[in-house]
Amino acid sequence: MTTHLPGQPANNGEAPLLAVRDLAIDIGDGPARASLVRGVSFEIGRGESLGLVGESGSGKSLTCLSLGGLLPHPVRVTGGSIQFGGMDLAAAPARQLRQVRGRRIGFVFQDPSGALDPLFPVGRQLAEVLRRHRPISRAQAYRQALDLMDELEIPRARDRFMAHPHELSGGMKQRICIAMALAGGPDLLVADEPTTALDVTTERAILTLLARLQADRGLALLLVTHSLPVAASVAGRLCVMYAGEVVELGDAVTCLDEPGHPYTEALAASARSLEAARPGYLTGIPGTVPSRIQDVTRCLFADRCPYATDECRRRHPPLAPSRGGVAACVHIDRTRRAVW
Amino acid sequence: MLRFTLRSLVHLIVVLWGVVTITFLALRLSGNPLDALLSPEATEQQRAQLTEQLGLDQPIAMQYLLFLRQLGSGDLGRSIITGTRAGQLVGDQFAHSLLLTVLALAVSAVVGVGLGVLAATRRGGLIDRSVVALAALAQAAPLFWVGLILIIVFAVHLQVLPASGMGGASHLVLPVVALASGIMPYVLRLTRTTMLGVLDTEFIRFQQATGLGHRSIIYRHALKNCLPPVVTLLGLQAGPLLGGVVVIETVFGRSGVGSLLIDSIYSRDYPVVQAAVLVIVVAVVLANVLADLLVAVIDPRVRLGRTAS
Numbered sequence A: 001m002t003t004h005l006p007g008q009p010a011n012n013g014e015a016p017l018l019a020v021r022d023l024a025i026d027i028g029d030g031p032a033r034a035s036l037v038r039g040v041s042f043e044i045g046r047g048e049s050l051g052l053v054g055e056s057g058s059g060k061s062l063t064c065l066s067l068g069g070l071l072p073h074p075v076r077v078t079g080g081s082i083q084f085g086g087m088d089l090a091a092a093p094a095r096q097l098r099q100v101r102g103r104r105i106g107f108v109f110q111d112p113s114g115a116l117d118p119l120f121p122v123g124r125q126l127a128e129v130l131r132r133h134r135p136i137s138r139a140q141a142y143r144q145a146l147d148l149m150d151e152l153e154i155p156r157a158r159d160r161f162m163a164h165p166h167e168l169s170g171g172m173k174q175r176i177c178i179a180m181a182l183a184g185g186p187d188l189l190v191a192d193e194p195t196t197a198l199d200v201t202t203e204r205a206i207l208t209l210l211a212r213l214q215a216d217r218g219l220a221l222l223l224v225t226h227s228l229p230v231a232a233s234v235a236g237r238l239c240v241m242y243a244g245e246v247v248e249l250g251d252a253v254t255c256l257d258e259p260g261h262p263y264t265e266a267l268a269a270s271a272r273s274l275e276a277a278r279p280g281y282l283t284g285i286p287g288t289v290p291s292r293i294q295d296v297t298r299c300l301f302a303d304r305c306p307y308a309t310d311e312c313r314r315r316h317p318p319l320a321p322s323r324g325g326v327a328a329c330v331h332i333d334r335t336r337r338a339v340w
Numbered sequence B: 001m002l003r004f005t006l007r008s009l010v011h012l013i014v015v016l017w018g019v020v021t022i023t024f025l026a027l028r029l030s031g032n033p034l035d036a037l038l039s040p041e042a043t044e045q046q047r048a049q050l051t052e053q054l055g056l057d058q059p060i061a062m063q064y065l066l067f068l069r070q071l072g073s074g075d076l077g078r079s080i081i082t083g084t085r086a087g088q089l090v091g092d093q094f095a096h097s098l099l100l101t102v103l104a105l106a107v108s109a110v111v112g113v114g115l116g117v118l119a120a121t122r123r124g125g126l127i128d129r130s131v132v133a134l135a136a137l138a139q140a141a142p143l144f145w146v147g148l149i150l151i152i153v154f155a156v157h158l159q160v161l162p163a164s165g166m167g168g169a170s171h172l173v174l175p176v177v178a179l180a181s182g183i184m185p186y187v188l189r190l191t192r193t194t195m196l197g198v199l200d201t202e203f204i205r206f207q208q209a210t211g212l213g214h215r216s217i218i219y220r221h222a223l224k225n226c227l228p229p230v231v232t233l234l235g236l237q238a239g240p241l242l243g244g245v246v247v248i249e250t251v252f253g254r255s256g257v258g259s260l261l262i263d264s265i266y267s268r269d270y271p272v273v274q275a276a277v278l279v280i281v282v283a284v285v286l287a288n289v290l291a292d293l294l295v296a297v298i299d300p301r302v303r304l305g306r307t308a309s
Helices: A060-067 A094-100 A122-133 A138-151 A157-161 A170-182 A200-217 A228-234 A252-257 A262-276 A310-314 B002-029 B033-037 B044-054 B060-072 B086-121 B126-140 B143-157 B170-199 B202-209 B214-236 B238-251 B257-266 B270-298 B300-304
Strands: A018-027 A034-044 A049-053 A075-084 A105-108 A188-192 A220-225 A237-242 A245-251 A325-327
Touching: A018 A060, A034 A049, A034 A060, A034 A075, A049 A060, A049 A228, A060 A075, A060 A188, A060 A220, A105 A170, A105 B202, A122 A138, A122 A157, A122 A170, A138 A157, A138 A170, A170 A188, A170 A200, A170 B202, A188 A200, A200 A220, A200 A228, A220 A228, A228 A237, A228 A252, A228 A262, A237 A252, A237 A262, A245 A252, A245 A262, B002 B060, B002 B270, B002 B300, B033 B044, B086 B126, B086 B170, B086 B214, B086 B238, B086 B257, B086 B270, B126 B170, B143 B170, B143 B238, B170 B214, B170 B238, B202 B214, B214 B238, B214 B270, B238 B257, B238 B270, B257 B270, B270 B300
Parallel strands: A034 A245, A049 A220, A049 A237, A105 A188, A188 A220
Antiparallel strands: A018 A034, A018 A075, A237 A245, A245 A325
């Protein structure tokens, strides 16, 4: 379990905090059954951060939810293992997963406006989670909630304590959510597109905050985002997902500069064109993510890929060493063309 | 909250004024009260005397003002049959009916919400299906029939509870259960549907992810989010419930504003009918205002003035 794979964190002989192996997630049963995630493997070391990148529908959110046994029925884990703290979370009973959620793994979701109970003051919601995880009195919980709100850089925490969610901005609500996710003192924070619903300046502030919390608390961070530069700015390593599979895994900066997979290359190029912001020069990736995967004997990206050859449509490319780590492309040694 | 309460009170006064006016007009439209009050053999002199006594010789606008002034001083006229003050008569009886209504409201709220939550948290299971079937059955059964069945089973066959009449707590059990059976299904179904909706929201998923316990999520957070529509429904059901009181009081031989209303209609005791209708309408309006205030206490977003006109 501790063998070092290319693209995985240097483990120094120590077991990684989280090791996902060959994770498979399906929806439905019988003829209606469809595969959503296949053969996903990655590791996160203690205090390390990994950016999970992909388009909508690539399976990155499902992968996150599976870590806490939070997949909505009828979606479920059908294969592989999730090694965390000596447990296999993929096979753990519900009772054990409840002990892990919040206390060992914290979760933050995309929309902070929907994530808080609209009928309770935010400070009391935070205090309630604190009391769930620690044997403290109500008064102590209130004090610790205020401390946590200070740590999350919420100005005038005392005034905000009794505010209801509708009275706070999206950024403030997301800070409260992060505080609730950290209330149990987890080792790993899973942030599923935490800034997608926020405006750009707030996004920057939240990302900076996450990076600081990670350093201060020695947190491991799994940051899910559809933006390659956002992931690269916070995370040391990247895991790029496409159509329910990992297509590239490795060092963030290298992946951005010398992508091993054409899909990563396309994501990087579209982000660059967005940065240049010249009207009419936005680059997209033609086509859409395949939704119902039936044929996995070919490269799933081949139909959108300018490098695709007959070989890509004949066999499914395995992960092979690339500059940054590993990538699932038979054309890893391709000469880059200005196609995006 | 204070501003919301004040707005509600102004709203209440406007509604009450409307109700009083409609009651006044309806009574004037329902024919000449002299024909009802006096025997066909009454002399012209008797008719003229009563006309003056009732103020019917005044123009309609004057009559209306007079009526309002009487109401303002709490005077609802006197019973034509007994001569007692109508307000007094209705007031005495209303206490009995109010007790019955409030108990039935409480029973249907507790049982309806309880079973609704139970069904929603076990969606599709045996308990869910039985509860929904029970609700459909209770919804389909007419009140008087439920009352009669209860009497046959518990009073006649089992002989554990009295069949009818006034008395201690034991006399209240069957009427309250029968009355509650009329609105409980609505409360149950609304609770179940709302709960299913709430359980599917993002904040429930986030609370699960924070490690909050199942019990706290269901009974503290999800339940509270279910309450606003349920409380509104309970307020709206105050009307049908008071209508049901009329039936139930007749079936169980209880005295109350319902049976008083029925008796007065039979004996054409207009002042008493008018007073009874007025008191019932005021009670229904008050119940709805109370429900609105309660919803505003539960949901702070309501206080922003979305519901106030």
